[in-house]
Amino acid sequence: MTTDQHRPETPAEAFKAIMRGNVRFASGTQDHPRQDIDRVSSLVEAQRPFATLFGCADSRLSAEIIFDVGLGDLFVVRNAGQVIAETILGSLEFSVEVLKVPLILVLGHDNCGAIRATIDSAEGHSPAQGEFIASLVKKIIPTVEAAHAEGVTEIDDITELHVIATVDEILSRSTLIAEAVADGRLAVVGANYRLDVGEVHPFVIHGNV
Numbered sequence: 001m002t003t004d005q006h007r008p009e010t011p012a013e014a015f016k017a018i019m020r021g022n023v024r025f026a027s028g029t030q031d032h033p034r035q036d037i038d039r040v041s042s043l044v045e046a047q048r049p050f051a052t053l054f055g056c057a058d059s060r061l062s063a064e065i066i067f068d069v070g071l072g073d074l075f076v077v078r079n080a081g082q083v084i085a086e087t088i089l090g091s092l093e094f095s096v097e098v099l100k101v102p103l104i105l106v107l108g109h110d111n112c113g114a115i116r117a118t119i120d121s122a123e124g125h126s127p128a129q130g131e132f133i134a135s136l137v138k139k140i141i142p143t144v145e146a147a148h149a150e151g152v153t154e155i156d157d158i159t160e161l162h163v164i165a166t167v168d169e170i171l172s173r174s175t176l177i178a179e180a181v182a183d184g185r186l187a188v189v190g191a192n193y194r195l196d197v198g199e200v201h202p203f204v205i206h207g208n209v
Contacts, residue, residue, distance in 0.1 A: 008050040011187030014103035015209035018051050019200065021068035026198040034070025042072075049075040052095040054166075055107035056082050056114065061193055066200070075099060081114025081162070082106060083139045084169050093176050102186055103209075104177070106170070107200065108163040109193040115159050118144045156192070163190040164204050171206060181207045 008014040024030050052075040053063045063069075063076045075095040077088055095101045117133065118140040120126045126137070143162045152158060167190045171178045180186035187207025191200050 007048055009102060011102045011184075011207050012209050014051045014101070015187060015189065018067050018069070018103065018105065019202075022066060022198075022200045024068045025066050030068045032068070032070075034073065035064075039071045047072050047075075047099065049073055049095070049099055049101055051075070051103040051105060052077065052092060052099075052101045053105050053107060054078070054082055054088065054092060054170075055105075055193075056080060056109055056112060058109060058113065060195055061107065061109055066193065066198060075101060080136055081112060081118075081140055082108060082166055083114070083136050084166060084173070085139075089170065089174050092170065093174055096177055096180050096186055104170070104186065104188045106163055106167050106188065106190045107193055108159045108191070110156050110159070110195045112155070112159050114140060115144075115155055115162060119155060119158065122148065160192060160203060163192065166190070167204055167206065184208055 008017045050073060054077045055061055055063065057078045057080050063074050064071075067074065077091045079085075079088065092104060095104070114136055117126060118137045121137045122141060122144045140162060143165050144158055147153070147158045147161050152161070167188055170188060171181065177186065177188065181188060184207070187205065187209045189202050189206070189209065190204035191202040193200050
């Protein structure tokens, strides 16, 4: 479905392809497509991914595996807690402007360690001492504090709010991405990955999918 001849070109096609791949993974019926040495050779000159994944760096979210795709199918950007930074926005913009991807998927997951560290910090007992861990926490803390103010305390509920806030930040800070969504060339979707069953559940969608 995602050979160069059949690469999804619209947001709806890309969303359907990536979600069908996750269904195959979660049901144990993977195709393992485009993962052989011939695919390696075909990608030497250029890449044509059909979607961008901005997700948590958690080792359990290996993008090509959980979406049952192959080399060259996804442009993957990851850090702990899928936290926005200028380098992240630059990478996302590159995927839209240069690589022409029609879909950005922002993916959180259950029991996220970065969210847990931020909750601990908000409660005054963070065991992590790294200077740059603190910078990650600083980016997430507004969502945690807003959630607590509304009585929301469960980690997975806060993670969902963080994904929503991340999608909003992408669209508010990147004029290029916002315009691509407005023009119908791009969709930005926020979703959660369930660690126990391997399923991806979208819950916020900007664009036509």
